[in-house]
Structures are given as C-alpha cells and as structure tokens.
Amino acid sequence: MLELRNITKSYEGKSLLTDISFAVTEGETICLLGASGSGKSTILRMIAGLDFPERGAILLNGIDLTLTPPHLRDFGLVFQDYGLFPHLNVFDNIAFGLRMRNILVGEISLRVAALLEQMNLTGFADRKVTDLSGGEQQRVALARALAPSPRLLMFDEPLGALDRSLKEDLLNEIRDILHKTNIPAIYVTHDQEEAFTIADRILVLHEGAIIRDAAPHEIWREPKSAFVAKLLGIGNVVEGEVIAADKIKTRHGTFTLNCSKNIGERLHLLMQQPSAPLGEGRGGEVIAQIQLTVEDILFKQDQFQVKGRGGLIVHMKNAPRIGDVVAVKVQVQCLSL
Amino acid sequence: MNLPASKRFKPINIRTFISSNTRIFLWIPTLLFLLSFFFYPLVKILSLTFDLSTLTSSNNLLITYNSLLFTFYQAALSTLLTFALGLPAAILFAKFNFRGKSLLRALTAVPFMLPTVVVAAAFNSLLGPRGLLLNFFPLSSFQFHGTLTAILIAHTFYNTTIVIRIVGNALSRLDPSLEASARVLGADSFRTWRYIIMPLLRPSLLAAALLAFMFNFTSFGVILLLGGSQFATLEVEIYIRALQLPNLNLAALLAAVQLIFTLIFSILYSRTINQVQTQTAPRFSASRPPKTIRERLFVFTLSSLLVIFFLLPLLSLPIRSLTRLEADRGQREQVEYGFTTDYYEELFINRRGSLFYVPPVQAALNSLGFAGITVILSLALGYPAAYALAKPTRLEKFLDPFLMLPLGASAVMMGLGFILSFGRLIASPFFIPIAHTLIALPFVIRTLQPALASIPERLRQAASTLGASPFRVWQTVDFPILARATLSAATFAFTVSLGEFGATLLITRPEYPTIPIAISRFLSQPGGLNYGQAMAMATVLMLLTTLSILLIEKLRFNNAGEL
Numbered sequence: 001m002l003e004l005r006n007i008t009k010s011y012e013g014k015s016l017l018t019d020i021s022f023a024v025t026e027g028e029t030i031c032l033l034g035a036s037g038s039g040k041s042t043i044l045r046m047i048a049g050l051d052f053p054e055r056g057a058i059l060l061n062g063i064d065l066t067l068t069p070p071h072l073r074d075f076g077l078v079f080q081d082y083g084l085f086p087h088l089n090v091f092d093n094i095a096f097g098l099r100m101r102n103i104l105v106g107e108i109s110l111r112v113a114a115l116l117e118q119m120n121l122t123g124f125a126d127r128k129v130t131d132l133s134g135g136e137q138q139r140v141a142l143a144r145a146l147a148p149s150p151r152l153l154m155f156d157e158p159l160g161a162l163d164r165s166l167k168e169d170l171l172n173e174i175r176d177i178l179h180k181t182n183i184p185a186i187y188v189t190h191d192q193e194e195a196f197t198i199a200d201r202i203l204v205l206h207e208g209a210i211i212r213d214a215a216p217h218e219i220w221r222e223p224k225s226a227f228v229a230k231l232l233g234i235g236n237v238v239e240g241e242v243i244a245a246d247k248i249k250t251r252h253g254t255f256t257l258n259c260s261k262n263i264g265e266r267l268h269l270l271m272q273q274p275s276a277p278l279g280e281g282r283g284g285e286v287i288a289q290i291q292l293t294v295e296d297i298l299f300k301q302d303q304f305q306v307k308g309r310g311g312l313i314v315h316m317k318n319a320p321r322i323g324d325v326v327a328v329k330v331q332v333q334c335l336s337l
Numbered sequence: 338m339n340l341p342a343s344k345r346f347k348p349i350n351i352r353t354f355i356s357s358n359t360r361i362f363l364w365i366p367t368l369l370f371l372l373s374f375f376f377y378p379l380v381k382i383l384s385l386t387f388d389l390s391t392l393t394s395s396n397n398l399l400i401t402y403n404s405l406l407f408t409f410y411q412a413a414l415s416t417l418l419t420f421a422l423g424l425p426a427a428i429l430f431a432k433f434n435f436r437g438k439s440l441l442r443a444l445t446a447v448p449f450m451l452p453t454v455v456v457a458a459a460f461n462s463l464l465g466p467r468g469l470l471l472n473f474f475p476l477s478s479f480q481f482h483g484t485l486t487a488i489l490i491a492h493t494f495y496n497t498t499i500v501i502r503i504v505g506n507a508l509s510r511l512d513p514s515l516e517a518s519a520r521v522l523g524a525d526s527f528r529t530w531r532y533i534i535m536p537l538l539r540p541s542l543l544a545a546a547l548l549a550f551m552f553n554f555t556s557f558g559v560i561l562l563l564g565g566s567q568f569a570t571l572e573v574e575i576y577i578r579a580l581q582l583p584n585l586n587l588a589a590l591l592a593a594v595q596l597i598f599t600l601i602f603s604i605l606y607s608r609t610i611n612q613v614q615t616q617t618a619p620r621f622s623a624s625r626p627p628k629t630i631r632e633r634l635f636v637f638t639l640s641s642l643l644v645i646f647f648l649l650p651l652l653s654l655p656i657r658s659l660t661r662l663e664a665d666r667g668q669r670e671q672v673e674y675g676f677t678t679d680y681y682e683e684l685f686i687n688r689r690g691s692l693f694y695v696p697p698v699q700a701a702l703n704s705l706g707f708a709g710i711t712v713i714l715s716l717a718l719g720y721p722a723a724y725a726l727a728k729p730t731r732l733e734k735f736l737d738p739f740l741m742l743p744l745g746a747s748a749v750m751m752g753l754g755f756i757l758s759f760g761r762l763i764a765s766p767f768f769i770p771i772a773h774t775l776i777a778l779p780f781v782i783r784t785l786q787p788a789l790a791s792i793p794e795r796l797r798q799a800a801s802t803l804g805a806s807p808f809r810v811w812q813t814v815d816f817p818i819l820a821r822a823t824l825s826a827a828t829f830a831f832t833v834s835l836g837e838f839g840a841t842l843l844i845t846r847p848e849y850p851t852i853p854i855a856i857s858r859f860l861s862q863p864g865g866l867n868y869g870q871a872m873a874m875a876t877v878l879m880l881l882t883t884l885s886i887l888l889i890e891k892l893r894f895n896n897a898g899e900l
Binding site for chain 2 (some may be wrong): 045048049050069070071072073074075076077079081082083084085086087096097100101144145148
C-alpha cells in the first residue's frame with residue numbers, strides 16, 4: 001500500500017503542492033484529475049523518485065521511500081509521449097526492465113512473448129518502435145512497464161496524444177489489465193471521461209490541494225464545489241443569492257433551499273435533471289419545476305440537448321421548438337465556491 | 338493523318354521556354370569563376386602531383402608521410418582535448434539553467450569566427466614571451482609559445498563550441514521521459530548513460546568529433562603563428578614548400594593528400610550529421626537549475642573554468658595593446674611603464690627607416706579595399722546561383738555540391754593552386770579578393786538561397802489581391818526578406834576577407850599586405866613597439882570581427898548558415 005503524507009512542493013519559488021496526503025490500497029486504481037499545471041505529474045515524479053518533495057514523506061507498506069533511488073523502487077511509469085527508447089526494437093524495449101534486474105535470458109524471452117500476446121502485439125518483436133502507430137507505441141510502453149511486475153503502476157496522461165476511438169479501446173484494455181493483475185495504479189489525466197471510466201476513486205487537484213476524494217458515482221451525485229462540477233461537466237452551475245434563510249434567488253427562479261449561508265451572500269447552485277443513478281432523497285437537495293425559454297436545440301443520439309435562456313442545458317426526449325417555453329424538473333443542490 | 342488540332346501544333350509556352358533557357362545564364366558567371374579560379378588550379382595541383390618525378394622522389398614521399406602523420410597526431414590530440422572540455426560544457430548547457438548562461442554560451446562561440454591571427458595574438462598577449470602572465474609571474478621554466486601545447490590549447494579554444502553546439506543540442510533535445518523511463522525501469526544512472534543516453538548521442542558525438550578533427554587537420558594560422566614552422570603539418574609544409582624552400586612538386590603532392598583526407602572527412606561528416614538531425618525531434622529544453630550540492634559544484638566550477646579559458650585571452654589582447662611593459666626598440670630615455678595609447682598612434686605614423694616599409698594604415702586600407710571587392714564579387718556571383726538554387730531543376734541540384742566544393746579545400750591549398758596556375762600574374766593584388774571570394778562564396782550562397790526560397794508565392798498573391806502593384810509587392814514582400822539575407826551574406830563575406838590569412842600569405846606580394854599579414858609580420862619582428870602594434874591591430878580586427886558576428890547573428894534568417 002502506497003501512502004503520501006503531507007507532501008509539499010514548490011516550483012520556481014511558487015508553491016505548487018501543499019500538504020498532499022492520500023493512500024492507494026491493494027488493487028485500487030485512483031485517478032488524479034486536475035487542470036494542466038496543477039502539479040499532477042509532479043506527484044507522479046515524486047512517487048517514482050525522479051523528483052523530491054520539500055516536506056512530507058512517501059511510504060510503501062509503511063517504509064519510507066525517501067532514500068530509495070528510482071531504479072530500486074520497482075514502480076512502473078507510462079508517459080503521454082511513451083518514452084520508448086528509439087534505438088531499441090519492440091522486444092528490447094519491453095525487455096529493458098527485466099535486463100536491468102539481471103533476469104535469465106530464457107525467462108526474459110518467455111515473459112516478453114507473453115506480454116506481446118496479451119497486448120495484441122504478436123509479431124512486433126523485431127519492429128522498430130519509431131515505425132509504430134501511436135496506439136501501438138502506447139501498447140509497447142504499457143507492456144514495458146508491466147514486464148518487471150511492478151509494485152505500483154503510474155500513468156501520466158497516457159492517452160493524451162491519441163485520437164478518440166483509439167483512446168476508448170486502450171482505456172478498456174488498461175482497465176482489464178489492472179483488474180487482472182491487481183496492481184495498484186495511479187492514473188493522471190485532465191480528461192473527466194477517462195477518469196470516470198478507469199478510476200475506483202477520483203482525487204481532484206486544485207490550487208495545490210486535493211479538494212475532492214471520492215468514488216466516481218459519489219462525485220457525480222455530489223460534486224460539492226462549483227470547480228469540481230465545472231471541471232467534470234456535471235449538470236448546470238448557476239449563480240445565486242441568499243434572500244432569506246432558506247430562499248435562494250437565481251436567474252431561473254427562486255428555490256427553497258438551506259445552504260447555511262447568510263442573507264445577501266452569493267453562492268453557486270447545481271441544477272441536474274433527476275435520473276435513476278442519482279437517486280432521490282439524499283437530503284440537501286430539492287426538486288423544483290422551472291420554466292425555460294428554448295434558445296437552441298441539438299440532436300444527441302437518443303435525446304435532444306436543449307439550451308434555454310440564461311445558458312441552462314437540459315435533455316429532453318421530444319424536441320421543442322425554439323422560442324417555446326417548457327417546464328423542466330430539476331434537482332437543485334448547494335455548492336461551495 | 339488526322340490528328341486533333343492540339344496535337345498537330347504543339348503549343349509552346351513562350352514564358353516557360355524562355356525562362357528554362359535563360360536559367361542557364363544564371364549559372365554561367367558562377368561556373369566560369371569556379372572553373373577558372375578553383376577547378377583549373379585544382380587540376381594544376383593534381384597534374385603536378387601525378388607527375389612521375391613527384392611520385393618517384395623518395396624524399397617527397399617521406400616528407401609527405403611524416404607531415405601526414407604529424408597532422409593526424411596533432412589533430413587527434415587537439416580533438417581529444419576539445420572533447421575533454423567540450424563534453425562537460427555540453428552537459429552544462431544542456432542540463433542546467435544558471436545566471437549568465439546565454440552570455441557564457443555566446444562567449445564560447447566567439448572564437449570560432451575570429452581570424453586565426455587574432456587568436457594567435459590573443460594567446461601570445463597572455464602566455465607569450467612578452468605576454469601579461471610572464472610579466473607578472475616571471476617563471477623561467479614556463480614556455481608556451483612555440484610548443485605543441487600552445488597549438489592544442491588554441492585549437493580547443495576554437496572548436497569547443499562545435500561540441501557544445503552539436504552534442505549539447507542533441508542532449509537537450511533528448512526526450513527527458515527516456516531518462517526517466519530507464520530510471521524507473523530499474524537502470525541506475527550509470528546504466529542509463531551506458532544503455533540509453535550514449536547510444537542516442539553517438540551520431541552527434543561522431544559528427545562533432547569529425548568536424549573538430551577536420552578543422553584541426555586543416556589548421557594553418559594557429560600552427561604557424563603559435564607553434565612555428567617546426568610543427569610541420571601538411572598545411573605548414575605546403576606553405577614552406579611553396580615559398581620558403583620551393584619545391585612545387587612536393588607542395589602539390591602534399592595538397593593532394595590533404596584534399597583526399599578533407600574530402601573523406603566531409604563525406605563522413607555530412608552522413609553523420611544527417612543522422613543527428615533525423616534522430617532527435619525538436620522538443621522543449623529539459624534544462625533546470627542545479628539542485629544537489631554536487632550539481633551546484635559542477636555548474637560553478639565548470640562555468641568559472643569556461644569564463645577564465647575563453648575570456649582571459651580575449652581580454653588580455655586589448656589590455657596588452659594598451660600597456661607598455663618594456664622599452665621600445667631604440668628608446669634610450671626614461672621609459673614609462675603602464676597605460677599607453679602609443680601603439681595605436683604608431684599605426685598611423687609612417688616612420689622612415691622603419692624596418693617595415695608599408696605603414697599599418699596602408700595595410701588596413703588594403704584590407705578594407707579587398708574586403709569591399711570580395712563583398713561585391715561574392716554577392717554578384719552568389720545571387721544568380723542562389724536564385725537558381727531556390728527552385729532548382731534536376732540538373733541544378735546536381736550542380737549544387739560543386740558550388741560547395743571550395744569548402745573542402747584549405748586556404749593554403751587555394752593559394753598554392755593560384756601560384757601554380759597564374760605564376761607571375763598573381764603579383765596583381767586583384768587575386769587576393771578572388772581567393773577571398775572563393776572562400777566566402779559557399780557561405781554567401783547558403784545564406785541567400787533559403788531566403789530566396791522562403792518567399793512564398795502565396796504571400797505575393799495575397800499582397801496583389803489586397804491591391805498592391807507589382808512594385809509594391811516587391812517592396813513589401815520580397816525586399817524585407819532579401820535585405821536581411823543580403824546584409825547578412827555581405828557581412829559574412831566582409832568578415833571572411835578581413836581575417837583571411839592562409840591563402841593571402843601565399844599569394845600576397847610584400848607591397849600589398851592585409852591586416853592579418855601585417856600583424857603576423859609585426860609579431861615576427863623584434864622590439865616592444867612592433868609587438869605593441871601587432872596587439873593594437875589584432876585588437877582592432879577582433880572588435881571589427883566581433884561586431885560583424887553580432888550583426889550576422891541579429892540578421893540570421895531562420896537557421897540558414899547553421900553548422
């Protein structure tokens with residue numbers, strides 16, 4: 001089990017990470033989600049031993065790793081730009097970690113062959129890595145990281161350079177492998193779809209701190225802050241003002257909701273359409289009916305995405321006409337800023 | 338026969354017909370020039386080389402063999418020393434950020450463009466018998482001037498920038514995730530270097546070594562002026578056999594051997610440098626401030642060493658040119674030591690009875706005149722060729738390497754070719770700018786060609802659809818791009834001509850010395866005043882060249898003219 005305790009790090013004099021603490025348990029995949037420059041990759045580099053925290057400790061099964069150099073940590077790291085050794089062929093790339101561990105030649109061949117098969121790369125052993133497509137290169141990178149059976153796998157935006165359909169395929173493959181091997185993993189991305197697909201737990205990083213740490217469905221149900229809701233594209237974030245103890249006024253109407261704020265304070269509300277996975281009656285949210293003047297309609301596979309006045313977006317089974325006023329049922333909950 | 342009209346009369350597009358035939362006229366001046374002043378002398382050298390009497394003289398063969406051996410020996414040692422300093426410096430610049438980094442990098446690049454006489458004078462002013470060091474620390478056992486060490490150090494001074502540029506660039510373009518991957522996969526830092534970084538740097542190491550070796554192999558001025566003629570490299574031996582102990586057959590043989598080796602090196606170099614470019618894609622630089630104590634110590638020690646090594650000679654030259662350390666020749670009265678501007682003032686005085694019969698000002702005027710003609714000549718010849726090469730036909734692509742061939746020939750060899758081909762005619766001073774043009778022309782073409790090729794037709798079309806008249810199009814689109822490149826090429830030709838030593842030394846007549854020739858004469862004459870004047874002239878030449886380098890750097894068009 002990997003544990004980070006109060007990791008603090010600055011970059012060029014500016015504080016980058018403050019008091020980051022989290023743990024990854026056996027077989028768990030966590031996802032670090034944040035905007036670029038939020039320090040996600042730096043966390044990975046510190047875990048790998050390529051960079052050092054100014055304060056705090058990184059422990060593996062209770063043992064402090066501070067003095068362990070990267071090559072003795074037994075971790076795997078997969079980069080966005082793959083980091084494949086251009087002067088080595090596919091086989092030698094995958095075998096690199098095994099050779100560094102002085103494993104017998106015969107054993108290396110067997111292990112690499114098994115990985116090539118697992119990754120659908122059979123027959124690629126002698127190919128130059130520079131001749132491979134992006135998806136194939138990433139498969140080789142994944143096989144190379146898996147080869148020495150690492151104690152922890154880290155992914156640094158591994159699919160960032162790939163196109164959409166390839167992304168989905170590879171994401172599912174990574175999921176499968178992680179489930180099969182039971183290796184704990186940390187997956188860094190800024191793409192919320194990837195995060196929801198792969199993670200057992202999502203950690204949202206913002207301004208050097210982890211502002212949310214929960215399972216994907218919990219975050220979806222209750223993003224808690226306007227930043228998380230916007231980052232993950234959850235529902236509509238609407239600005240409002242407290243006009244009475246339990247009354248909040250927004251441009252879409254006034255809602256009866258207690259956000260434990262003082263009268264006159266401004267705040268954000270999340271408006272979602274009620275749906276099955278959300279469930280009802282969690283407390284803290286209300287269901288209300290609002291009137292929406294339709295401004296734009298977009299066809300989206302099995303439903304219509306309707307944009308109303310004020311930028312509110314809802315989904316409907318039947319298309320209204322632009323200019324219509326429609327009644328929509330929404331769930332409203334409080335968000336912190 | 339009933340052919341369709343279009344086939345019966347083969348329509349001739351008048352414009353393409355004319356332009357495809359006039360294109361050849363673009364080439365005529367340049368080709369004629371090269372034929373008469375490069376290829377004809379080359380043929381002369383080769384025909385003399387393969388003369389039976391040349392090849393059957395065992396004395397000729399022995400001297401050639403010995404000087405070839407010594408040339409290899411000193412070039413190999415110089416290259417080794419260059420790498421000993423250049424490789425750590427390349428790592429320093431590629432891996433670390435520190436204060437004054439770009440300034441230090443620029444400083445290490447300055448010597449590469451400096452004329453050999455300036456570098457020789459600079460080291461002389463610091464470490465020579467009349468230099469600053471021996472004046473302040475009179476060590477009787479210390480000898481620098483006239484030693485192999487002097488040659489090796491001056492070569493290192495010149496060529497370290499090659500290693501920094503080629504290897505350092507390759508190193509900084511190396512994907513940082515490769516090193517990180519290797520480390521995480523279980524390679525310690527030694528194995529990461531051994532199995533990942535070194536193999537990826539191999540082409541750039543090889544290219545830098547070949548280029549440095551080639552420059553050391555053909556080095557002339559540094560060896561003659563700092564080492565002396567007892568260090569008989571091929572170049573020095575050619576000079577000796579052409580002028581001092583005339584044996585033109587032997588000189589031709591030496592030149593032919595020299596040419597063969599430089600050609601081999603250039604071919605090997607252009608092959609390896611291509612690998613360097615294809616292997617590493619340009620990326621963001623992975624440099625960072627030094628962190629650990631070891632890294633800080635490395636950065637501090639090496640950058641201090643580089644500052645000392647590159648700045649001291651360059652500073653000591655102007656300082657020595659303004660300091661009187663000894664009595665002038667024939668000076669009997671009280672001598673004032675210390676700051677003086679005498680050496681500069683003396684440059685303008687035409688002393689009767691001076692051993693030296695051409696006043697320094699005249700040498701400067703000669704140099705400026707030759708440089709002016711070189712600029713005009715190389716632009717006049719370079720423009721048409723660059724224009725044709727901007728959008729070359731297949732024939733023109735074939736001709737291109739021939740234009741660059743003079744790059745592979747050494748200056749001394751060109752001088753010898755002139756002596757063999759034009760005999761008494763070279764008493765005419767006009768041959769000096771012709772030799773300088775030969776040396777400058779490949780660079781001029783390589784500077785103009787990318788600029789001419791870069792002007793996109795679409796830009797012209799866009800300008801004219803926006804309402805610009807043809808003249809306005811030329812004025813607003815073509816001119817700004819061409820003006821920069823032209824000025825850059827002109828400055829380059831000017832600088833080359835101003836500092837050229839080897840070819841000039843062979844073909845110049847005593848009455849037409851240039852600045853470098855005058856400096857070398859002053860250096861070889863006795864007396865503090867002569868020495869001081871050499872320092873003063875070298876300082877002026879250094880400043881002129883440095884200003885030109887700065888101008889060229891400022892005007893640099895994309896990466897035209899890069900190594």
